[in-house]
Amino acid sequence: MTIEVQGVRRAFGDVLAVDSISLTARPGEVTALIGPNGSGKTTLLLMLATLLVPDQGTIRVAGLDPVTQHAQVRAQIGWMPDGFGTWDALTVREVLHTVAAAYRMPADRARARTDELLHTVHLADLADRRARVLSRGQKQRLGLARALINDPHVLLLDEPASGLDPRSRIELRDVLRSLAAQGKTILVSSHILTELQEVADRAVIVARGRTIETQNLDADFVSTASASWRIDSLDGDRLATWLAEHHVPATRVGGGLTEVEVAGEENAARLLADLVRDGIRITAFGPSQGALESAYLAATQDRR
Template sequence: MSRDCIEVRRLHRFFGKTKAVNDISFSVSRGHVFGYIGPNGAGKTTSMRILATLDLPSYGDAFVDGFSVVNDPELVRRRLGFMPDSFGTYRDVNCSEYLDFFARAYGLVGRERNQRLKWVLDFTGTKGMAEKPVRGLSKGMKQRLCLGRALIHDPAVMILDEPAAGLDPRARIDLRKMIRELADRGKTILISSHILTELAEMCDTVGIIEQGHLLATGSVEQIQRERAKHRELVVRLLDRAEEAAADLTARDAIGGLHRDGCRLRFEFEGDDVAQTELVAWMVGKGYRVAEVISHKKSLEDVFMQVTEGLVQ
């Protein structure tokens, strides 16, 4: 059995002259969370809709749990749960009836259906609201209910399009915990979000897309290492700061140095080993280094560096 539960192969989707998705390829291992990052209009939702069998590619293919979205859409739907960025509700049904409808739509019957309903209500924290009308739910509870709908048939793969949009901080934290727990249970999850700090915390790998092109993929640490080779260092000395500043400015890997008393702040191009060697060099020169603070580029910094803010 392949370790990749999501596989996208040279995916293209054109709308007239607009290339919404342009030759995208990536894969997500079983039990991993993949963060899909990009500005509005980048092609995220289009490619997620193709994975969910709601649209067909112009060229290329995608596979969910080993099945083609082009050739085996019915088999894909049984293995995939899709949570769109907005979803319809029904005014005159309660939460339990809403979930029961989708359980029946997926062919669940009898004891199996009852067990799935109970588990989903418990897992999403909506058990206490089972009899409450859907129209009376808050934004956060509606998102929980939508997640439950996507989970009702126990899919191997989850596609979540902006699930944290509009949620308060506590609701986002709860959602993040649920996503990580689902991954720990072996589910493969592809999630898009504009809240990059949250993606950095919950995702095993991320992909950055702009104008239909996938610009970077890999773990957050890998992308930070490859795309953001500069870091900011702050070195606090006990004395001789002006002399140290002159010595540092003469080195190739250092730029933008500013001195504030005995504090030196500068951009440093190098990894952890190079940073250690720099500090050792300063100590070897007789500078009394009291403190070193390293600020690595965040996922937001990398996103701003890789993308150009272009839309289609």
């Protein structure tokens, strides 16, 4: 049930929305598609969802070709577009019944599936509310339930965490993790670097329609890859002087915090030891960026 994308390109007139994107998303994993606005994420997802045809390259979704095996691909995927659409007059339950009907699900099956999904996305209490009154986080969860109605093996989610408050984001993360644990293949986009950090197993970074880098997001990655570290000290002025004397690039970010540029955790550990040895009182020392942010900044450097 893998997603395989090889050298895919798609233009709209003279706008090259996707220039050359390649990626693999595996079952049981959450793969994050990360890139700034306009980098081609939505265009790529539309091609995976059979809603747009690539000009070049190959796509396989669960071994199927979205261009020639349209209906079979659609049966395998759940698609959650960016934005909720115009279902506002229906209740939460009606939205899901309507989608189930579109899949020609028998009414009793549709009811059972709806109840199950309302539970999965924590919307059971709101089943009879109009979709209009839902908060953004609740609407996103309803969108996810909608994408899950046909129990797809592959989930394509466009910016599902966009605009969510921290609690909703954690709930989304938990739902996605449990879906991945069931063996689903999940590809989820975001233009916000840190948004998917806790949920994704792997990040594919895209910029200007091209794959820039693929990064595994294991636990060690944050500290080993970080090139920028945050130091909190009781002796801010002495720290500044020390760093200047030792030619360590540093920026005071206020509130006693200083950001230093030191590549990798070996060098960071040495710096910390030196500072402590010289009597500078450190209260906190850690990577200043998350894993995705480091990879993203490294990958998009000098590409402007």
